[in-house]
Amino acid sequence: MIGKSMQLPLVSDLIEGNLSEGIYVIAGPPGIGKSVFVKRLIANSIADSYILYVSVDSSIKDMLEFLEKMNISKYKDHIQFLDAFSTTFTGIKQDIQYEKINLESASDSLFTIYSKLSQMDGNKILVIDSITEMLIGTDPDTSISFIKGLKQITESTHTLGVITIHTGPDSLKDILWILEYLSDGYIELAFEPNFEAVGILLRRIRIKKMSNKFHDSNWYPYKIVKDYGLQFMSPQELKAIADVVTGKKSSQ
Secondary structure, X not given: OOOOOOOOHHHHHHHXXXXXXXXXXXEEOOOOOHHHHHHHHHHHHOOOEEEEEEEOOOOHHHHXXXXXXXOOHHHHHHEEEEEOOOOOOOOOOOOOOOOEXXXXXXXXXXXXXXXXXXXXXOEEEEEEEOXXXXXXXXXXXXXXXXXXXXXXXXXXXXXXXXXXXXXXXXXXXXXXXXXXXXXXXXXXXXXXXXXXXXXXXXXXXXXXXXXXXXXXXXXXXXXXXHHHEEEEOOXXXXXXXHXXXXXXXXXX
């Protein structure tokens, strides 16, 4: 369960898998914790939902090890995998072969995702972690069509769709605002710039968009705790960090 200290209801609803059908984006730089949010969603939802997980940035083995670590591997039949990570070179041996998917072939990928989701019953969740490689590797029109296609698929199959994206590459800046516009929700993660300037990485989160729902769009500092937990930083913790920053600045 998500840390009790994180009192952003719509974020909590997303991580608990309780939002309505549509596409929700978790955006942020590498190392900020996007995959932690995804894993927390899966851990919270897998008992009562059926999940289609598209592995892009890491191997499916990593997710299977996570299920074991969290003692939820008994629900493995509730999750299906599409492999966009593993090499297609036949000379590299893999323990288990999963169905491959190439997101840069947008129409084929959309058909595969739709076929999988339409065969699932009950609560359905689609996770793509992440979509960065696809957006970099295709032209803007194809990327926009792919996002629109995902949105149509989640609506027609009554699926909660969560995609992650890295915000670092300059080549993505022009399309990020389109992604925000097309999505049903856009959650932004970032490092606090004043602290980052002195070498302290303080994570923060805000809800930049949530369609048809009133939301607080302010930034809130958070931390990742044991077992992929997510909690807001306490005032005491923030003061201690601020004191360190003040000390570093004064010594420069």
